[in-house]
Every structure is written in C-alpha cells, then in structure tokens.
Amino acid sequence: MLHLVGLGLSDETDITVKGLETVKKAARVYLEAYTSILLVDKSVLEKYYGREVILADREMVESSSDEILRDAQTLDIAFLVVGDPFGATTHTDLVLRARELSIPIRTIPNASIVSAIGSTGLQLYNFGQTVSMVFFTDSWKPASFHDRIRENRTIGLHTLVLLDIKVKEQSLENLARGIRIYEEARYMTVGQCCQQMLEIEEIKRAEGEGMEGVYSGESLAVGVARVGGKDEKFVSGTLEQLCEVDEVLGGPLHSLVLLGRRTHELESDYVREFAVDKELWDTIWKRDYEGKQ
Amino acid sequence: MLHLVGLGLSDETDITVKGLETVKKAARVYLEAYTSILLVDKSVLEKYYGREVILADREMVESSSDEILRDAQTLDIAFLVVGDPFGATTHTDLVLRARELSIPIRTIPNASIVSAIGSTGLQLYNFGQTVSMVFFTDSWKPASFHDRIRENRTIGLHTLVLLDIKVKEQSLENLARGIRIYEEARYMTVGQCCQQMLEIEEIKRAEGEGMEGVYSGESLAVGVARVGGKDEKFVSGTLEQLCEVDEVLGGPLHSLVLLGRRTHELESDYVREFAVDKELWDTIWKRDYEGKQ
Numbered sequence: 047m048l049h050l051v052g053l054g055l056s057d058e059t060d061i062t063v064k065g066l067e068t069v070k071k072a073a074r075v076y077l078e079a080y081t082s083i084l085l086v087d088k089s090v091l092e093k094y095y096g097r098e099v100i101l102a103d104r105e106m107v108e109s110s111s112d113e114i115l116r117d118a119q120t121l122d123i124a125f126l127v128v129g130d131p132f133g134a135t136t137h138t139d140l141v142l143r144a145r146e147l148s149i150p151i152r153t154i155p156n157a158s159i160v161s162a163i164g165s166t167g168l169q170l171y172n173f174g175q176t177v178s179m180v181f182f183t184d185s186w187k188p189a190s191f192h193d194r195i196r197e198n199r200t201i202g203l204h205t206l207v208l209l210d211i212k213v214k215e216q217s218l219e220n221l222a223r224g225i226r227i228y229e230e231a232r233y234m235t236v237g238q239c240c241q242q243m244l245e246i247e248e249i250k251r252a253e254g255e256g257m258e259g260v261y262s263g264e265s266l267a268v269g270v271a272r273v274g275g276k277d278e279k280f281v282s283g284t285l286e287q288l289c290e291v292d293e294v295l296g297g298p299l300h301s302l303v304l305l306g307r308r309t310h311e312l313e314s315d316y317v318r319e320f321a322v323d324k325e326l327w328d329t330i331w332k333r334d335y336e337g338k339q
Numbered sequence: 340m341l342h343l344v345g346l347g348l349s350d351e352t353d354i355t356v357k358g359l360e361t362v363k364k365a366a367r368v369y370l371e372a373y374t375s376i377l378l379v380d381k382s383v384l385e386k387y388y389g390r391e392v393i394l395a396d397r398e399m400v401e402s403s404s405d406e407i408l409r410d411a412q413t414l415d416i417a418f419l420v421v422g423d424p425f426g427a428t429t430h431t432d433l434v435l436r437a438r439e440l441s442i443p444i445r446t447i448p449n450a451s452i453v454s455a456i457g458s459t460g461l462q463l464y465n466f467g468q469t470v471s472m473v474f475f476t477d478s479w480k481p482a483s484f485h486d487r488i489r490e491n492r493t494i495g496l497h498t499l500v501l502l503d504i505k506v507k508e509q510s511l512e513n514l515a516r517g518i519r520i521y522e523e524a525r526y527m528t529v530g531q532c533c534q535q536m537l538e539i540e541e542i543k544r545a546e547g548e549g550m551e552g553v554y555s556g557e558s559l560a561v562g563v564a565r566v567g568g569k570d571e572k573f574v575s576g577t578l579e580q581l582c583e584v585d586e587v588l589g590g591p592l593h594s595l596v597l598l599g600r601r602t603h604e605l606e607s608d609y610v611r612e613f614a615v616d617k618e619l620w621d622t623i624w625k626r627d628y629e630g631k632q
Contacts, residue, residue, distance in 0.1 A: 052450065054449075058356075059355065060355050060356070060357055060448075061355060062347060062352065062353050062355050062356070062449070063351075063353070063354060063355070063359060064352040064353055066356060130450060131457075131458070132454075132457025132458050133454050133457060133463060138605055138606070138609050141460070141609070142605075142608065142609065145612070153455075153458045153567065153571075155353075155450030155455040155458065155567040156450050157345065157355075157423060157448030157451075157454075158451075158454035158463075160453065160463050161422075161423045161425070161426055161448070161451035161454040162423060162425070162446075164423060164424075164426060164451075165424070165446045165448065167434070170425070170426065170453050170469060171468060171469050173468060174467055174468055174496075175464060175467055175496055176463060178464075197494040201490040201493075201494075203468055273448070274447070274448040276445075278446075312432070313431070315435065316431050316434070316435065319438070
C-alpha cells in the first residue's frame with residue numbers, strides 16, 4: 047500500500063499519531079523535499095522516526111516513480127509530504143501510476159498552509175483561489191497571478207499567495223554543462239513578493255489594462271512567517287509597508303494574504319493587532335474596505 | 340496560555356504528536372462540539388488522552404467564554420476543535436477575548452476539510468470560495484450559496500460545499516417552552532445537498548435570473564464521505580446522479596465539490612475513477628469542460 051502522509055508545517059512533532067505509526071511500520075520511507083520544507087532537517091526526522099528516510103527530489107518523483115512504488119502491492123511504502131499530501135502541490139501523477147499498478151492508496155491528511163492561514167484571523171470562507179509567486183529574473187516575469195488576483199478581487203475575496211522556494215537548483219551554466227552542483231536554497235520573502243506584485247501592477251497599468259488597476263501600494267495585506275511554528279509571526283500593513291518587513295518576519299517560510307474588500311469587521315479587528323502602523327491601517331480600512339460588499 | 344488544538348478529521352489518532360502532548364499536560368481540556376464532529380465519541384477521546392474532556396457547546400463558547408479562559412494567564416487550557424482550529428469556522432471571538440484578558444495564544448494546526456478535499460484529486464489552486472449549505476425548511480431556504488457559486492463558476496473555479504450538521508438542537512416547540520430536550524443529531528447528505536442546489540437553481544431560473552443559469556442537473560460534481568478516515572469514500576457524477584448516492588457514500592460527514600470549467604485533464608482523469616457512470620462522465624466532460632478556460 048502507498049501511504050501518503052502529511053507532515054504538517056513546522057517540526058517533527060506536527061505529524062499525526064496515525065501518521066507516525068504508519069511511518070514506523072513502513073518498509074520504505076520517502077520524503078518529498080522540493081515543493082515545501084519543514085523547519086527541521088531530514089536528520090531530525092530520521093532520529094525521531096528511528097529509521098532511514100530517503101529524500102525524493104523532483105527528478106525522482108517525476109522520473110523514478112516506479113522505484114518509489116516498487117513492491118508496494120505487498121509492502122507498505124510511506125511517502126511523506128510537508129503540509130497535506132494534496133495541499134499546495136498535488137501528487138496525482140504518483141497516485142495515478144500507483145492505480146495503474148493496482149497498488150492500494152491511503153492518505154493521512156495534515157495541516158496545509160491553505161487552511162492554516164486561517165490563524166491570521168481571516169475567514170477561510172472569504173478566500174478565493176490561491177496563487178503562486180515565482181522568483182522573477184530579468185527576462186522572466188510571469189504575471190498570470192495578476193489575472194487570478196483580479197478575479198478574486200472582482201468578487202471581493204482574499205488571495206493567499208504562496209511563495210517560491212528553490213532547493214537543489216542548478217545554475218544555468220552548470221545545467222548546460224551537466225554539472226551536478228546545486229545552488230544554495232532560496233526562499234522568497236514577503237518583501238520580495240510585495241515588490242514583484244507592485245512591479246507587475248505598474249507594468250499592467252502602463253499597458254493601460256484596466257483604468258483602476260487591481261491593487262496598489264496602499265492595498266492591505268498580511269505577511270506571515272512559519273505558520274504553525276512556535277515562533278510564527280504575522281505582520282499586517284499596506285503592500286508598500288510589507289516590502290520592508292522581512293527582518294521583522296524573520297526566516298522562512300513566508301506567505302502573503304492580500305485582503306479582499308468583503309473583509310468582515312471582526313477579521314480587521316483581528317488582523318490590525320499585527321499592523322506596522324495601526325493608524326494608517328484604520329484610515330485605509332475605513333476608506334477602502336469597511337462596509338464594502 | 341490558551342492552546343487551540345486541531346484534531347483532524349477522523350478519529351482520535353488524527354491529533355498531532357504536538358497536540359497530544361499539549362492535551363496531556365493542560366489544566367483543563369475543552370472540546371468544541373457543534374460545528375463539526377469526529378467519527379468517534381468523546382469517551383474514546385477521554386480514554387485516549389487519559390483524562391476528562393469538557394464538552395463546549397455553542398452556548399458555552401458564545402456566552403461563557405470567560406469560564407473557558409479562567410486562569411489561562413497562568414494555566415495551560417486546551418481548546419480542541421475538529422479539523423483545524425481556524426478551519427471552516429473560526430473562533431476569533433474566543434481569541435479576541437483572550438487577547439483582552441492578556442492571555443497568550445498558541446495554535447496547533449491540523450487537517451481541515453478545506454485542504455483535505457484535495458484527496459479527491461482536484462487541485463486546491465482551482466477552488467474558489469467555500470460555501471455552506473444549511474437544512475432547508477418549508478419557509479426558510481437561504482440561497483446566498485447560489486450567488487457565491489455563480490461567482491466561482493464565472494471564473495471557472497471549483498466550489499467546496501460544506502454541509503449542515505445539527506447537534507443538540509431543540510425543536511421550536513421545546514425552545515419556546517424553555518424545555519431542554521434535544522433532537523437527534525442530523526447530518527446533511529450529499530443527496531440532500533444536491534436536491535437543495537437543484538431546487539434553488541430552478542427557483543432562480545423561474546425568476547428569470549440569468550438566462551443560462553449557474554449550474555444544472557448535468558453539472559459534474561464529486562460527493563465525499565468521511566475524508567481522511569479509513570473508509571473514506573468518493574463518488575463522482577452529475578448533480579442529478581449524486582441525488583441518489585447516499586447509500587453508496589454511507590454515514591456522515593459528507594461534503595460536495597461542484598466542478599468548475601477550468602478543470603485540468605489530470606483532475607478529470609483522477610475523479611472519473613469514482614464515477615457512477617464513466618461513459619456519461621466522459622460525454623459531459625468533453626462537451627462542457629474539456630479545454631475550457
């Protein structure tokens with residue numbers, strides 16, 4: 047049987063009791079380690095589980111899934127995923143392949159950023175579609191997130207923005223030469239995300255797309271770091287203010303929520319507690335959000 | 340400190356290791372038991388935790404929150420919530436009150452139906468806002484869910500529909516007389532939900548609201564039962580077909596996903612596996628969904 051086990055968001059003790067039992071009795075244990083990370087190392091997990099954990103990078107999951115699934119018709123194989131197994135990234139490919147091989151599948155859910163973001167006090171009912179923000183390069187600035195945010199904002203909804211992580215990436219030069227040297231891991235910060243959002247908004251406005259724009263430097267948002275962890279951190283403010291809060295937020299992982307105008311007063315009460323500047327928060331709240339439907 | 344502890348979706352072993360440690364050492368343990376339920380009784384939890392669990396019904400949480408928070412400035416109080424503490428229902432009131440009383444707060448996230456619904460194979464990125472469906476009465480058929488679904492469908496997104504549960508409810512007669520006798524618990528089924536959805540669609544069309552309608556008996560959907568449990572069950576088909584699948588789905592809790600047209604082919608591949616009638620699924624998929632953006 048293939049057991050897809052969610053690890054939750056923070057450390058080794060965020061696994062469920064059911065998940066831990068499964069890991070302990072599995073024949074092999076893989077850790078999917080390229081779409082998100084825990085705040086602890088693999089070695090901590092291995093010590094905690096009392097057994098070896100095999101790191102499954104993108105290459106392995108996408109090209110060598112049959113190795114992961116080997117003998118899973120009769121053996122228990124645990125495939126560990128940070129967050130929920132079907133959270134921000136789905137592993138439907140692996141599961142479809144398991145089905146083809148007549149391997150039974152079991153899912154052990156866990157917290158995902160998509161639901162844990164509720165700890166900001168923003169109601170999950172008021173969220174539209176989730177978007178991803180990738181690291182821009184000089185020549186590559188994918189802007190489809192902007193369309194998705196426009197759709198959400200048109201109907202007044204919040205947008206959760208998930209931020210890029212780069213682990214085990216090769217430089218273009220090393221890639222071209224086939225040299226397996228990997229760059230240092232990079233995790234996008236709330237500040238970088240806000241800057242990229244404002245950059246694209248500016249480009250779109252210059253292109254004359256929509257007179258009113260989708261958001262601005264004065265749009266209200268919440269930056270979060272290490273949600274679910276002991277030192278989780280929330281900072282709220284305008285997109286412009288949030289460009290400058292990386293030091294306050296501290297280490298990875300970061301995420302961002304852009305507020306929709308359909309925000310309930312209780313939500314604002316809750317979130318203003320974390321405001322960089324409560325006075326400015328109140329002013330913009332009253333002007334652009336309060337009572338809007 | 341007030342510890343908000345998520346219990347996950349299914350049984351006593353879905354709590355996280357961190358959550359279990361917190362419950363074991365807390366001075367008092369409350370279980371919020373009116374917005375969702377586990378598939379096991381309170382007595383099972385008490386045995387598993389080795390301690391008393393105080394049932395917190397709506398009345399207690401809304402009117403007697405100070406009793407729950409008593410001495411939490413110095414004692415550890417655990418407030419257990421099925422799913423994630425900030426999942427389908429938020430407990431921001433309780434937390435805001437705790438803040439007023441200078442009580443530190445900690446959240447221990449867990450799986451929520453809002454993210455675990457990804458185990459259908461439908462991508463969480465493609466979900467719009469979540470809606471709730473309440474039990475209709477002869478005179479009360481709230482239809483705001485229909486507006487929300489229209490908004491989601493306009494931009495091509497899936498809609499997760501969370502279904503009403505009635506626990507510890509009094510009949511109107513007993514309520515009027517102040518008699519504290521409670522009705523048997525009721526859990527809405529996928530069949531009831533689909534019937535109510537089609538009823539409202541029919542009323543709206545008769546009122547001439549939008550020539551094309553929002554959905555129809557031929558719209559594709561997935562009914563789910565006991566997500567995350569050992570006997571979780573998925574059935575996919577048209578809304579009309581799903582009116583008749585309650586026996587196949589079995590006991591509570593049920594939820595529903597109405598597909599958006601922006602469905603990816605991999606999602607359909609995954610979900611058609613559960614189809615009541617694969618041939619009809621393919622026909623409607625090709626006609627109304629495939630390649631639509």
